[in-house]
Structure formats: C-alpha cells, structure tokens
Amino acid sequence: MEKSRTEYSTMNTVVAMISRIAAILMGFVTRVVFTHTLSESYVGINGLFTDILNVLSLTELGVETAISYALYRPIAQGDIRKQQILMRMFRTFYRITAGCVVVLGLSIIPFFDVLMKNRPDVDHLMLIYFLYLANSVVSYLLVYKRTLIEVHQLNYIVLLYQTAFLILQDICQIVILFTTHNFIFFLSIYIVCTLLSNICISRKADRMYPYLKEKTKEQLPEDERKDIFRNIKAMLMHKLGNVVVNNTDNLLISSFVGVISVGIYSNYFLLIGSVRQVLDQIFQGITASVGNLGATEDEGRVKSIFETAFFIGNWLYGAAAICLYELLNPFVELAFGKQYLFDMPVVLILCINFYINGTRKAVLTFRDSLGLFWFDRYKALVEAVLNLAISLILVWKFGTFGVFAGTFLSTMLTSVWVEPYVLYRHRLHAKVAPFFVRYVIYTAVTGVIWYGTDRLCLFADGGRVIVFLKRFFICAVVPSLVMLLCFCHTKEFGIVKRKALAIWKKRWTDGRKK
Incomplete structure (x- = not known):
C-alpha cells in the first residue's frame, strides 16, 4: 500500500536520526582516540585539508539539487523515460566533477605555505593531502544513483548503507590508531569505505530501478534543458556563497592565527556539527516529500x-x-x-x-x-564577499572570534x-x-x-x-x-x-x- 508524504517523511526522519546518532557516537570515539594518539598538528591538518576540499566541491555546481528538483515531477507522473534522461545527464556531470576536483586539488599544492601559518612538522604531508584528495574524488563516483532513491522518498535506505560503512570505518580507524598510530593507514580506511558504500548503494539502485541500466539516446526538450542549466548556474552561486561562509573559517584561522587554533576549532566543529547533523536529518527526511508537495x-x-x-x-x-x-x-x-x-x-x-x-x-x-x-542567486555572492571582507577585517583585531563574527554579520545582512x-x-x-x-x-x-x-x-x-x-x-x-x-x-x-x-x-x- 502506498504511503503518504507524512509517513515517508516520518520514516526517513526516524531512521535518519537514529543512524546519524549512531554514526556520531562512533565518530566521537574515533575523534577522542585521534586527539590522544596523534599530535595537535595532525588535528589541525585534518581540519584544514577537509576545508580545502570542501571549497573544491564548488566544482559540483549544485548539480544534485537542480537534478533532484527536475526529477520530482517525472517521478510523480511515472515518466520513466524522462528519469532515464535526467540520470544520464547526472552521471556525465559527476564524472566531469571528479576530473575537475583532481586538477584543482593538484593546483593548490604550490600555495600551501600561504594557507598554513607556522607550517607544522608533519611527516609525508604531501601524501596525506593526496589521500584527502583521493577520498574527495572517490566520493563522486557512482554516487549519482543515490539521488534517485532519495527523490523517491526512500532516503532511509541510503542512510542505512552509509551508516553501516561509517561505523565500519570508525572501528577500523580506532584499531589502526591504537595499534600503529599511523595517520596514513587511518586515511586509507576513509577511501576504502567511501568507495564500498557508493558501490553498494549503486547496486541497490540498479535492483530497485532496473530501467537505470537501459540505454537511451533521447534528449530533453530544449526548454527543459535550458531550465536545468539555468538552475545549475543559480546553484553554483549558492554553492559559492555557502562554501565561502561555512568552509573558509579554518583557512582564515590557519592563515592569520595558526594551525594549532584550527585543531582547537575542529573539536568544537565536530561537536556542533554532530548536533546539527542530527537535527538536519528532520529536514533532510522531508525534502523529497516537499518536492512532491510542490508538484501536486x-x-x-x-x-x-x-x-x-x-x-x-x-x-x-x-x-x-x-x-x-x-x-x-x-x-x-x-x-x-x-x-x-x-x-x-x-x-x-x-x-x-x-x-x-x-x-x-x-x-x-x-x-x-x-x-x-x-x-536569490546574487544574494549568495554578496554574502560571500561580505563574509570574507568582514572576517578579514575583524580577524586582525579579534582573532578567532573575528572570523566567526564575520560569518554572523554576513548572514544577518x-x-x-x-x-x-x-x-x-x-x-x-x-x-x-x-x-x-x-x-x-x-x-x-x-x-x-x-x-x-x-x-x-x-x-x-x-x-x-x-x-x-x-x-x-x-x-x-x-x-x-x-x-x-x-x-x-x-x-x-x-x-x-x-x-x-x-x-x-x-x-x-x-x-x-x-
């Protein structure tokens, strides 16, 4: 029997919150072990490289949001042909994105001395960065099929897979930290579990929606293609604003205060981010239902x-x-x-x-x-400029506090x-x-x-x-x-x-x- 939007939202939200809490608890244990088995420099490097690669996620251009929106009506109408066309476009976009992340990630290396004030004495720094970059690239492979499951209001299925691999990842990383204290092995687990998670979700999508395997050479009508590319352009601006506001804090702190302060902030970011992730699942759980609501x-x-x-x-x-x-x-x-x-x-x-x-x-x-x-596409660009300008002004006088005050003021304005x-x-x-x-x-x-x-x-x-x-x-x-x-x-x-x-x-x- 077909479930209502409220039932889908409730199921997605409940599973999401339980899954997220389980993943967060394991992640927190991993973080505690991490801070007690490795030096403050590694903690700071972890936060800095994570933010650098979040900035590179701009190359995704907000494609996932734009394609998701385009899928709501075909799914509500049972239009399989259009779903096939949209998913083929999605696959192409993400393959291009993975390539762009590789190129841009490598181009940042000459600027490391600028990004890191008091560059820490960490062995194999370049190899560590390459592993972070590899994990970011792997995260774009096969992931596009996940979106089709989510848009069908079945996000809980994706979350169960992701949570299982996150917990497996944390257990393996804890064992590695206790037995070897080796940061390289620690990061390698990230890549393996990210890839395995994407493969399993992709195969699940193939079983649920067999038409994904059917080849089609049809194209969307010109007006629909224009709408999608128009929305992608808008989402690029939003993504730019979001990345500048939310993912440059570590870069500013690292450049003007020091990498050790990045390590301190990363612990607060972990705790605040963990609470945010749990609560965000409520809205993530209703996203597909809201899309269906708007279409009907x-x-x-x-x-x-x-x-x-x-x-x-x-x-x-x-x-x-x-x-x-x-x-x-x-x-x-x-x-x-x-x-x-x-x-x-x-x-x-x-x-x-x-x-x-x-x-x-x-x-x-x-x-x-x-x-x-x-x-509101231009809002995102104005917010990004204000955030950088205000944060740069305030960080000179107020240090770490000034960076976060800049974020607050740009958001309010x-x-x-x-x-x-x-x-x-x-x-x-x-x-x-x-x-x-x-x-x-x-x-x-x-x-x-x-x-x-x-x-x-x-x-x-x-x-x-x-x-x-x-x-x-x-x-x-x-x-x-x-x-x-x-x-x-x-x-x-x-x-x-x-x-x-x-x-x-x-x-x-x-x-x-x-």
Whole structure:
C-alpha cells in the first residue's frame, strides 16, 4: 500500500536520526582516540585539508539539487523515460566533477605555505593531502544513483548503507590508531569505505530501478534543458556563497592565527556539527516529500506546511543552541583537555551562528525542493564577499572570534531576510511581513530562555563531571519545557500534535491488525 508524504517523511526522519546518532557516537570515539594518539598538528591538518576540499566541491555546481528538483515531477507522473534522461545527464556531470576536483586539488599544492601559518612538522604531508584528495574524488563516483532513491522518498535506505560503512570505518580507524598510530593507514580506511558504500548503494539502485541500466539516446526538450542549466548556474552561486561562509573559517584561522587554533576549532566543529547533523536529518527526511508537495498541492497547503516546519526548526535549534553554549566547554575539557578550550565569547558566537543557520533550514528546504534557487542567486555572492571582507577585517583585531563574527554579520545582512522574501513572493504569493514578526517573536523567546537557563547553570557546582551532569539535566529540561508553555496554544503546535497523533493511531491500528 502506498504511503503518504507524512509517513515517508516520518520514516526517513526516524531512521535518519537514529543512524546519524549512531554514526556520531562512533565518530566521537574515533575523534577522542585521534586527539590522544596523534599530535595537535595532525588535528589541525585534518581540519584544514577537509576545508580545502570542501571549497573544491564548488566544482559540483549544485548539480544534485537542480537534478533532484527536475526529477520530482517525472517521478510523480511515472515518466520513466524522462528519469532515464535526467540520470544520464547526472552521471556525465559527476564524472566531469571528479576530473575537475583532481586538477584543482593538484593546483593548490604550490600555495600551501600561504594557507598554513607556522607550517607544522608533519611527516609525508604531501601524501596525506593526496589521500584527502583521493577520498574527495572517490566520493563522486557512482554516487549519482543515490539521488534517485532519495527523490523517491526512500532516503532511509541510503542512510542505512552509509551508516553501516561509517561505523565500519570508525572501528577500523580506532584499531589502526591504537595499534600503529599511523595517520596514513587511518586515511586509507576513509577511501576504502567511501568507495564500498557508493558501490553498494549503486547496486541497490540498479535492483530497485532496473530501467537505470537501459540505454537511451533521447534528449530533453530544449526548454527543459535550458531550465536545468539555468538552475545549475543559480546553484553554483549558492554553492559559492555557502562554501565561502561555512568552509573558509579554518583557512582564515590557519592563515592569520595558526594551525594549532584550527585543531582547537575542529573539536568544537565536530561537536556542533554532530548536533546539527542530527537535527538536519528532520529536514533532510522531508525534502523529497516537499518536492512532491510542490508538484501536486496548492499554495495554501504548501504555506501551512512550511510555517509548521519553520516552527519546529526554531524550537529544536533554539533548544540545542542553549544546550551547546552551556555544555561545550565542560565537555571539551573532559574529552580533550584544557588546552583545547575556547573562551566563552567564541563559544557564544559559535552557538548563535548555529541557531541562525538552524532557523534557515526550513526556508532552504522549501526553496531547494520547490526550485526557487534562481531568484536569490546574487544574494549568495554578496554574502560571500561580505563574509570574507568582514572576517578579514575583524580577524586582525579579534582573532578567532573575528572570523566567526564575520560569518554572523554576513548572514544577518543577507540570507536571514532574502531567502524568506523569495519563498513568499515567488511561490507562496503571500506577504512576508507576518513571517518576520513570527521570526522575531521566536528569537526573542529563545533569547529570554537562553538567559534564564544560563543563570540556572551558574548554580551547578562540584567536580567537572558533576558540573557537566547538572548542567546537562538543566539544559535537557528547562528550554523545551518553557518553549512548550509558550507555544502550546499556537496553530503550528496544534498541527504538529495532530500529525503525531494520527501517525501513532495508524501505527497502533496496523499493529493490532497484525
């Protein structure tokens, strides 16, 4: 029996969150072993090379998002021929991308002395970089078939494969670190597991959709080809903005502060990124359903679902930002040691950036799934320029804090208001002012709860472990409880409650029948 969009979204989200939590826990154990078995220089190199290759991911041009959007309608209509044509285009794009990453990755080598202030004394530095580059190239091979599974609202299948290989990768890497302390062997496991994961997912897609193996020489109509290339151009601009804002922090810190500071930030990035990945799975789980929604439903229905998703995002990311602010330093000290601590102003700006970007997730999910990337394409370029300019100015005076403050200011000046404006004007066809009023109210409530929680956490005393546990209890209870009291009578909370009860009732009924 065909599942509803809500059921697909729920299944994808639940599997995604469980898979992501399992992968994160294993990844964290690997990280702790990594920091205790290798020097700070290796920690810094890991963060720096990862960011360099994230910058090179610009060559992907946002093709995956553009092709995914193009696939929603053919899948909803059962048009296999068009799916075949689009997937062939996708394969060609990704093969070109892999080649471009190789060329650009090699061209960066002469500039290593500029990118690394106080270049660390690490053996086989070039070989290490080549291994990072190889893993990036391998990640583009065969991966295009994964998208077809995801667009069919079956993302949970992909996640199960990816999580299994991530856990296998972590176990192997932990064994290597304990037995050999060899960073080269450690990186080799990355490449092997990435390749095996892509091969298994590709074969699964072939079994699920046999028409992928059928050859076709047909071309898309000229107007549809133009639309796809138009969207790819727009996504290139978005990807450029995203890479500059989110993946140049390590490069700036490395160039102006030092590689050791990159190592310190990489631990915070791991923890904050882990929480973000878990919460992002909620929106990743509904992405295909939103695409289907846009292809089959009217504006009023789309607007109602969006505003509910935005409400959920504010609640979850707000509560998580408060928890991170109170728990990050105690946790880092326990896990990695005092030498890896940031001052509280740096932690604060990191958590504020986490919250701001989290509140954007609903908007971005709907923008991408509804194919609106063209309308705010220049925003991404303006944001990138502002981020680099402001960060370069502030890093001279404020160091690491200045880099993250530049990210905050550039986001507030562009994305926070432009993205919702585009969504409301070009798809929902409604006034955006009520949305911004709601946004301000949500943010103000979060700010008040944040301050109150921080005051309560000051009363947590005792040893380091006891303080951490007390703060954890306060953060786990207070923010969500107060938000429940504040929002329990809103329309959006009522929708969430009805949806949850309907799913629970259906599951209960199905279970009784079995």
